[in-house]
Amino acid sequence: MKNILKKGILFLSCGLFLISCDDFLESDPKGKLAKETFFATGDELQMSLNSMFQKVMLTGQANTSMNYAWMADDITTHPQSNKQTYREFDNFAPSDNSSFNAWDVYYVLIKSANFVINNADKTPVDETIIKQAIGQARFWRAYAYYMLVRIYGPMPVLLEEEVNYDAVLADEATIYQLIIEDLQYAESNLPTDWANAPQKINGVNVYATDGAAKSLLAHVYLSMAGWPLKQQDKYALSRDKAKEVIDGVTSGKYSYVLLSDFGKIYTKEYSYSHEDIIAVYYNKAWGWQDNSMSALCGLFESAGGGWSDFWGEIKFWKEMPDGPRKNAIYSPKVYQNETGELVDWWETWENHPQVISVGEGPGGTEYDYTKGAVGVDWLGEKTHRIFRYSELLLTYAEAQARADGTPNALAYECVNKVRNRAGLEDLSPGLSGDAFAKAVVAEHGWEVGGYYWGNIACRFFDMQRLQLLEGHFNYRKENPEIEVASGIFRKESIAVAVSSWNDNIMYAPYPARDKALNPNLKR
Numbered sequence: 215m216k217n218i219l220k221k222g223i224l225f226l227s228c229g230l231f232l233i234s235c236d237d238f239l240e241s242d243p244k245g246k247l248a249k250e251t252f253f254a255t256g257d258e259l260q261m262s263l264n265s266m267f268q269k270v271m272l273t274g275q276a277n278t279s280m281n282y283a284w285m286a287d288d289i290t291t292h293p294q295s296n297k298q299t300y301r302e303f304d305n306f307a308p309s310d311n312s313s314f315n316a317w318d319v320y321y322v323l324i325k326s327a328n329f330v331i332n333n334a335d336k337t338p339v340d341e342t343i344i345k346q347a348i349g350q351a352r353f354w355r356a357y358a359y360y361m362l363v364r365i366y367g368p369m370p371v372l373l374e375e376e377v378n379y380d381a382v383l384a385d386e387a388t389i390y391q392l393i394i395e396d397l398q399y400a401e402s403n404l405p406t407d408w409a410n411a412p413q414k415i416n417g418v419n420v421y422a423t424d425g426a427a428k429s430l431l432a433h434v435y436l437s438m439a440g441w442p443l444k445q446q447d448k449y450a451l452s453r454d455k456a457k458e459v460i461d462g463v464t465s466g467k468y469s470y471v472l473l474s475d476f477g478k479i480y481t482k483e484y485s486y487s488h489e490d491i492i493a494v495y496y497n498k499a500w501g502w503q504d505n506s507m508s509a510l511c512g513l514f515e516s517a518g519g520g521w522s523d524f525w526g527e528i529k530f531w532k533e534m535p536d537g538p539r540k541n542a543i544y545s546p547k548v549y550q551n552e553t554g555e556l557v558d559w560w561e562t563w564e565n566h567p568q569v570i571s572v573g574e575g576p577g578g579t580e581y582d583y584t585k586g587a588v589g590v591d592w593l594g595e596k597t598h599r600i601f602r603y604s605e606l607l608l609t610y611a612e613a614q615a616r617a618d619g620t621p622n623a624l625a626y627e628c629v630n631k632v633r634n635r636a637g638l639e640d641l642s643p644g645l646s647g648d649a650f651a652k653a654v655v656a657e658h659g660w661e662v663g664g665y666y667w668g669n670i671a672c673r674f675f676d677m678q679r680l681q682l683l684e685g686h687f688n689y690r691k692e693n694p695e696i697e698v699a700s701g702i703f704r705k706e707s708i709a710v711a712v713s714s715w716n717d718n719i720m721y722a723p724y725p726a727r728d729k730a731l732n733p734n735l736k737r
Contacts, residue, residue: 249329253336259347262330269323270354274494274598274668276507277523279316282365282722283666286674287686288659289524290566293707300523306687307711310723316365317725320358321372327355329375349403353422356396360434363389364675367721382734390438397434400427406467416486425459425468426492429606432456433670436613440679449617456610470603476635477542480571481580485597491606494668496595508667509574509594510587516562518551518588526567526664528696528704534660537637543664545570549586556584560698565707569664572596598667604632605658605671612654621650629654632661655680684715
């Protein structure tokens with residue numbers, strides 16, 4: 215996507231503002247004029263896609279669009295400082311302040327995708343090219359709505375570029391149906407493999423493909439089978455769609471793989487990886503909006519420059535099995551800038567595990583926990599992994615066991631591949647469907663622990679669809695001490711701020727400024 219944006223950046227000053235906006239509820243009338251004359255050439259069609267991909271990048275540029283992740287059991291945040299918006303979710307009492315900007319960034323992407331979807335057919339090029347452009351836009355519109363419907367629940371559906379200040383709320387079932395239709399179109403009209411840049415870079419498809427559409431659709435069905443829709447028949451659809459991708463890998467149709475070493479997954483060296491089914495690519499050299507600010511987010515201040523936006527939760531760290539996966543996600547020791555010593559995390563003032571999987575070192579190097587965060591640039595460019603092949607394997611395993619009641623041989627094979635790479639033994643044979651599915655969910659949690667950057671299946675979304683958040687809420691209210699080493703006990707720093715649970719907590723409040731403009735934004 216770096217090459218995609220290299221082309222797109224050249225045009226930003228001469229017209230692509232016509233399909234962008236800083237806020238979902240700001241309408242640019244120039245856009246109404248541009249679509250009458252734009253799309254006159256194939257280059258202009260490509261320009262519209264370039265601009266859309268810049269909006270894709272903006273969805274994950276800063277973690278302020280991902281505050282929901284702090285409600286899960288894998289991460290927590292700083293108990294003081296400027297982390298208030300994260301703490302609100304971490305203590306299960308999010309406000310409707312506008313510092314949480316998921317609403318903005320995903321609706322901006324939707325508007326940009328709609329511009330392509332509604333106007334690409336004006337372009338005087340081959341029909342296949344037009345359908346591929348629309349398929350690309352519908353894939354990313356589906357991604358945006360899939361994130362939004364799970365963050366906010368009922369919401370306005372925007373299918374045009376213009377803003378409707380009186381838009382009514384569509385329910386979750388309606389929004390999911392739109393997501394399915396978009397992904398089915400993408401599945402039917404996107405190629406299995408792209409041939410050249412900008413669609414394919416370093417041998418990896420950076421544009422969405424039919425395999426990416428199938429994979430995302432498999433996970434959408436998995437979510438629909440859980441809360442709030444609880445459409446149990448969707449487990450079978452998830453199973454079947456995931457198996458299409460797995461069968462495609464077996465036959466050679468798709469090039470997805472499991473990297474042999476978990477420690478390579480989040481590295482810059484493997485920014486272009488065949489384990490990624492769909493990912494977002496960054497280049498900090500182009501400036502503020504074209505980088506990811508993940509470089510310092512999880513690193514400790516005591517390590518010499520980290521932001522301490524998120525830390526590992528203690529119980530999750532304690533329960534994750536030891537091995538190469540855990541050592542790649544968490545810092546085995548923490549560098550202390552004041553003394554130059556390496557200490558255990560419970561000897562730091564942060565008193566939580568340090569997540570290093572998204573951290574970067576100085577000068578574009580990999581993060582070296584033995585040297586700490588000294589000299590790390592706060593602008594980063596690590597690829598954001600939206601969905602990996604390991605997650606597709608686990609999607610199949612869970613969906614198959616829940617759909618059929620008993621795990622089959624392929625389901626065991628899928629989960630055991632992921633476990634073996636993590637240094638774990640095979641799951642015990644003969645598990646019931648329910649026990650197997652729970653084991654797979656736990657496995658997926660460890661597979662993506664501490665990682666939330668645009669990931670469609672981060673730990674929060676697993677806990678939400680399976681209604682595990684209430685149990686975590688009760689645990690956090692009790693907040694017991696945990697023995698983290700022999701005779702050493704620690705507990706969470708953030709206190710739960712509400713007295714009792716209700717399911718509305720699983721959805722973020724609508725932003726206050728948007729509620730002021732649209733009276734329909736209420737529950």
